[in-house]
Amino acid sequence: LLHLISHPEHDFQIMSSSLATLNPNADRIGGTNVALQINIGAAKSLQSVLTSNIGPMGTIKMLVSGGGEIKLTKDGNVLLHQMQIQHPTASLIARTATAQDDITGDGTTSNVLFTGELLKQAERYVMDGLHPRLIVEGMELAKDETAKFLSEFNIPIDTSNQKEARKILTATAQTSLRTKVRRQLADHLTDVVVEAVLAVTSQSDIDLHMVEIMEIKTKSDLDTKLVKGLVLDHGARHPGAPRSTENAFILTCNVSLEYEKTEVNSGFFYNSAEERQKMVAAERSFTDERVKKIVALKKAVCVGDKSHYGFVVINQKGIDPVSLDILHKAGIIGIRRAKRRNMERLSLAVGGYAVNSVDDLEPSCLGFAQSVYEQSMGDDKYTFIETAGMAKSCTIVVRGPNNHTVAQIKDAIRDGLRAVRNCLVDGAVVPGAGAFEVAAYLNLLKFKDTVKGRAKLGVQAFADGLLVIPKSLAANAGLDVQQALLDLIDEAKSNDGPSGAVGLDLTSGKPVCSADASIYDNLAVKKQFLHLGSIIATKLLLVDEVMRAGRPQGKDRHGEDPVGHED
Structure with a gap:
């Protein structure tokens, strides 16, 4: 017994032998x-x-x-x-x-x-x-x-004082963004992310999924901007469609406006050209009736002092060339194949609601945009839908000269959006800079x-x-670590409370009041x-x-190598 007490490594040996008994091939570090x-x-x-x-x-x-x-x-x-x-x-x-x-x-x-x-x-x-x-x-x-x-x-953040609350939100976003990108770009992105979060904030929730991040590889990183509305990564399909329109009604729909072949192969015979024309017209009548109902809605709302207003159809499904031509002749811009994720954002941005049928179209289903315009950037076309009112969805257009810059900005924006959202959810911030x-x-x-x-x-x-x-x-700031830390601790001893908490000024190396320097976490x-x-x-x-736990890869149930390799 005395021998076992004086040699604790004996316990280690017992554990090793016990594990070896359970699994002779076990790998362990004891x-x-x-x-x-x-x-x-x-x-x-x-x-x-x-x-x-x-x-x-x-x-x-x-x-x-x-x-x-x-x-x-x-x-x-x-x-x-x-x-x-x-x-x-x-x-x-x-x-x-x-x-x-x-x-x-x-x-x-x-x-x-x-x-x-x-x-x-x-x-x-x-x-x-x-x-x-x-x-x-x-x-x-x-x-x-x-x-x-x-x-x-x-x-605490006093949300009743909007000016002071916005100041804290801006400072918190700026603190987060400056740790991700260079100072000038971080300051530019700060207003973008704060405006974006406030735009999608409602009394019940802050849904950051309603902030679309659109990447466009062109121009400078400082050209990144916020669009209060939506940006689609394609343009109108009709070659004669106008490139812009002001004060436009927006119809968001998920309706097929193209001729679709039947699943069962079928054919028909005709005796004259007139019969052929009638059969072709009968084939298209179903699709054409849908398009005519949209045209009728446009004529019903664009009257009087609104007769010069634009009308845009954004469809999740397809619009064939014939339907596009009918819409164009009626002064309607048709945009097809809109992404599914953008349909909810579009309704929140411009108002109205998406329809799945054109049978009961009413003016209440329409949204409204201050301007709709198309821009060509390189080989790609983008449609900007901007609103003047309180849009509940928005788009951040990320620009940069190369893929590295765009990816870095995109990662920084995501962190900035979360930082502002956390402030609103928590209702408070913490002094930063190590305070x-x-x-x-x-x-x-x-x-x-x-x-x-x-x-x-x-x-x-x-x-x-x-x-x-x-x-x-x-x-990381190149300061004398020990001296800076001692000065910071000495200064912190004489300051009580979060409002007077001191952090580290990375430029001078001296203690600084975090609240005065607008540095918050x-x-x-x-x-x-x-x-x-x-x-x-x-x-x-x-x-x-x-x-090492779990069954080894490449071994059969009995621990044998199925390939037949020898150790």
């Missing part, structure tokens, strides 16, 4: 310290890869695919999705971080950095002999305390004194882990940042063995 070192090493490696990308001063990475495609980005979510991560622990952290982007649209890089730093801080205590369970206990206490602190350390992390660090130092036992070391590790955000921001992002980062770190700390 021993708490060995498994922990593997997990910590993977987390630190992933952290070191993404550290240089965080913040507005972060650098850009070039991703080269197997086919030679090149992508330039600093978006953590894009990097983690595109990089071929094979280490299981690093892959687990990457999937957890990208889950945050799916929920909140931001904070992926911060999550990876925080997880890696928590494991790095815990490593020091484990190497000194502290059991991981005690560290985890302290980290969980620290997480709960920080979550409670976050619920109070935020700045929250430093304030939470100081709060945990006070909280640590109330914790008894060695669990307070876990609280200290959690507090030190939070500082990875301001440290990384300072390092999303409350939802910080909540997920604390929750997911601490959860994955504490779970990895408690891993004592890594083993």
Whole structure:
């Protein structure tokens, strides 16, 4: 018994033999310290890869695919999705971080950095002999305390004061976008995403699917703009159709306006040319009647002082040349094969509703657009449908000289839209530029004194882990990290409350009031940042063995190689 107590590696040998008994071909890495070192090493490696990308001063990475495609980005979510991560622990952290982007649209890089730093801080205590369970206990206490602190350390958005609320929304979107693209472009895109979200905001919901993102590879990235309406990626099909019209009624429909052959092969015989003409007319009569009903609706609404108004038919199904000609002679612009996803957006943009039949057409089904015009860009044609009223759907036209620029802007816009939406849903924002992390660090130092036992070391590790955000921001800005952090902590001690919270000015390296500098982060992002980062770190700390699970690929039920290869 004394021999077993004095030789703990005996337990390891028993575990090894037990696993070998269960599966002689099992692959395993045993021993708490060995498994922990593997997990910590993977987390630190992933952290070191993404550290240089965080913040507005972060650098850009070039991703080269197997086919030679090149992508330039600093978006953590894009990097983690595109990089071929094979280490299981690093892959687990990457999937957890990208889950945050799916929920909140931001904070992926911060999550990876925080997880890696928590494991790095815990490593020091484990190497000194502290059991991981005690560290985890302290980290969980620290997480709960920080979550409670976050619920109070935020700045509410007063939606009744539209001017002030819009100022905060703009600042939050700007903070997010500046971490994705260059400063000048970020400032240009800020107004675009704020206007887009406000356009689709209703009292019950904020549906970002009603914001269409249209890519047009032409001109400069600063030509990206918001269209209050819809942009279709095709034009009118009739060669004589006008290229623009003002004050147009819009009929949105899903009706076949083309002659369709029967499923059963059939034929007919005629004795004269007159009989043939009658049979051809009879074949088209069904389709022509539908078109004539649309023409009749146009004549009913375009009367009096509205006689000069335009009329546009946007059909999800086809319109054949004969029907297009009838519509053209009646002064109607026909657009066919509109995408299904745009039909709901179109109704929200111009009003009215989509019809599936022309039997009971009424003026109430029509929408209205201030202008409809067609633009040719290269070999492609685009139809712009713009409204003057309160459109509940809109389109962001993304422009750029090449595919790299367009893809980068598109990713940034998606994050910007989510940032503005989070502000409206949360009703509050958090001071940015590392202000929250430093304030939470100081709060945990006070909280640590109330914790008894060695669990307070876990609280200290959690507090030190939070500082990875301001440290990384300072390092990427080329500042003296230690000096900038000390100045920031000293200044934060004399400032109470979120309104006076100080963050790091990346230009001067001096502390600055985040509210005065209009630097805000999303409350939802910080909540997920604390929750997911601490959860994955504490779970990895408690891993004592890594083993390959599941049935090997290419093996039959008895573990034999069906191909007949020998080891």
